[in-house]
Every structure is written in structure tokens, then in C-alpha cells.
Amino acid sequence: MGLSSFALASVFLALFLQVLPGCYGAVYKVGDDVGWTTIGNPDYKQWASSKTFHVGDIILFQYNAQYHNVMQVTHSDYKACNTSAPIATHTTGNDSYTITTRGHHYFLCGVPGHCQSGQKVDINVLRTSSVEPAPAPSPSGSASSGVASTPGPAPNSAPLNLMMDAKLWWAMCIFAVFVSAFA
Numbered sequence: 746m747g748l749s750s751f752a753l754a755s756v757f758l759a760l761f762l763q764v765l766p767g768c769y770g771a772v773y774k775v776g777d778d779v780g781w782t783t784i785g786n787p788d789y790k791q792w793a794s795s796k797t798f799h800v801g802d803i804i805l806f807q808y809n810a811q812y813h814n815v816m817q818v819t820h821s822d823y824k825a826c827n828t829s830a831p832i833a834t835h836t837t838g839n840d841s842y843t844i845t846t847r848g849h850h851y852f853l854c855g856v857p858g859h860c861q862s863g864q865k866v867d868i869n870v871l872r873t874s875s876v877e878p879a880p881a882p883s884p885s886g887s888a889s890s891g892v893a894s895t896p897g898p899a900p901n902s903a904p905l906n907l908m909m910d911a912k913l914w915w916a917m918c919i920f921a922v923f924v925s926a927f928a
Contacts (some may be wrong), residue, residue, distance in 0.1 A: 775866055783854075791913045800833060806852070815836075
């Protein structure tokens with residue numbers, strides 16, 4: 746009986762280890778090794794376009810707090826580098842933002858001149874479901890204009906959050922069965 750309990754516990758542990766990583770998002774350090782800075786003129790637009798962001802991911806801003814900060818702003822403030830009415834301001838030098846909704850999340854440095862020199866980033870969380878409709882094309886401008894249209898309201902992320910909660914619940918159940926097999 747002892748061997749079958751061990752085998753069953755091993756199966757549950759394997760399932761637990763498969764389910765658990767899906768319960769948490771990835772962590773992305775803005776600018777990778779360069780971080781959040783103006784030194785070397787990092788291309789944050791290129792950095793963001795090379796990533797695929799999802800709800801639950803964590804965006805990490807690491808920077809020298811004596812020279813920089815992070816402001817979350819609206820789309821229009823992002824385009825204009827307007828720092829007068831941020832949604833949130835972070836100043837620790839090691840700030841994280843957890844993505845909770847799909848759509849665009851706009852950040853910039855509020856130090857005068859930094860946003861204008863390129864210290865801003867648009868984190869775009871795309872829809873991943875094939876049953877969701879594709880966004881309508883912008884009525885003005887061509888694809889090469891480089892100007893983004895104003896996004897509509899963010900879709901409800903409740904179904905995705907429920908799915909992640911369910912995965913975590915199952916992972917905890919599997920772990921409990923594993924632990925009880927040795928009790």
C-alpha cells in the first residue's frame with residue numbers, strides 16, 4: 746500500500762508542478778539590462794514590441810530614483826508627454842505594475858525633457874481569444890503614420906481572472922492531496 750500511495754502522490758505532485766506556473770504572470774524588466782533611463786537612448790517602443798504581454802504579467806521599472814520616476818498616464822498625455830495629471834506616480838527606483846486588464850498601459854518619465862527624448866513606453870496587452878472580434882481599423886491615417894488611435898474602454902478581464910483563480914485553486918487542491926498522502 747505504501748508504494749501505491751507514493752505513486753499517487755508523485756502523480757499529484759507532477760500535476761501540481763504543471764498547473765502552478767500558469768497561475769502567475771511573467772515579469773518583464775522595462776528596457777531589459779538597460780533599465781528605465783535616458784542614457785544610451787534606449788528604444789522602449791522596440792523593447793515593448795518585442796514582448797507579448799498578458800493579464801497577470803508584472804512590468805518592472807528599475808532606475809536611479811535621483812534622476813527618474815515612472816508615471817502611468819492616459820493615451821493623450823502619453824502622446825503629448827504631459828505629466829500634469831498622472832494616473833499614478835512611482836519614485837522608488839524599483840517599481841512594479843501588475844497588468845490587470847487588456848489594452849494599452851502608458852508610462853513615461855516625469856522629469857522634464859525625458860519623455861520628449863523617448864523615455865516612455867506603451868505596454869499593449871492584446872486579446873488572445875480567437876472568438877473575440879478584431880479591432881476596427883482606424884478611420885484616419887495609414888498604418889505607416891506611426892500615430893496610434895485612442896483605444897476604447899478595456900474589455901472586462903473577469904473571465905480571465907476567474908480562470909487564473911481556478912488554476913490556483915486546483916493547484917492548491919493537488920498540493921493538499923500530495924501532502925495528505927504522506928500524513
